[in-house]
Amino acid sequence: MRIKNFGDKGTRICNNCGLSSVTYQVRNISFNDYSATINNTLIGVCEQCNEIVSLPRQTVPQVKAEYEKRFE
């Protein structure tokens, strides 16, 4: 798998903007449906609307672990 790094750029489909440029940034992200927050996570952010549009594969286990913690 290709590891993303801070500052990497790419192109993704954004729900708000359609095809859009993304920049990978380290952010604290929170789930929409409950109040969990994951700190210092590398995610892809739309350059136009600033929404999270991409979760790098390397980040998924971290998010999944945090997600599962909420239901234990």
Ligand SMILES: [Zn+2]
């Ligand atoms: Zn957007």
